[in-house]
Amino acid sequence: MQKSFLIALVAAAVGALLIFQFLPTLPSYLAFLLGTVLAVGVFTVIPANGNGDSPSNTEYTGPTMTLYVGNLPYRVHEGEVKALFAEFGPVSSVRLVRDRKTGRRKGFGFVEMAESGAQKAMTKLNDYNFQERTLKVREAKNQDNDSEKSDD
Structure with missing residues (x-):
């Protein structure tokens, strides 16, 4: 503003x-x-963002997959991660995990993106060198399944 x-x-x-x-x-x-x-x-x-209603700004509504992204640089921002994964398909959200006490990033996060793009991203970005760190990209485990296993 x-x-x-x-x-x-x-x-x-x-x-x-x-x-x-x-x-x-x-x-x-x-x-x-x-x-x-x-x-x-x-x-x-002229729109404020300069892009207008470009397709990259519209929200993806098809089937999505959530990816776990590990070994991220601690200083990386959501926008940088989103740009990296957006090369493979529409990205719905990026969540980088922070320590509750210190507020510092923990070096991992989750990317929700189009299912077809997520498959490509897993293949291409697993063991990919990103800002001097080797990324680990996997399909995120469902939290519901994890809680059921721990209750048994």
Whole structure:
């Protein structure tokens, strides 16, 4: 939000300077106001993310699979992991596990993505060198099955 406001303010100022150059008899406050109106018009026409409704921004609704991703770098972010797995298919979510006490990442996480892409990702990214770490990619185990085994 704050970044958008600064961009709009700069666009309005630049617009005002350009208008003032072409119409020097126009008072500067009117040139700034006209520049502001033009900036608002531009931001209304151009989406804030710059992509519009591109297919990569739409949510995937088909069959999904959750992958366990181990040996991740501790400083990796969800966006970097999502970009890596998105090469193989639509990614629904990325969850990197953190320690509850310290808040630091534990070096593993889960990626939910399209089933067909998940199969390709498992094949290609298991034992893949990512930011100087060798990833381990497997199908995530179902938590319900794990809890049933421990109850027996």
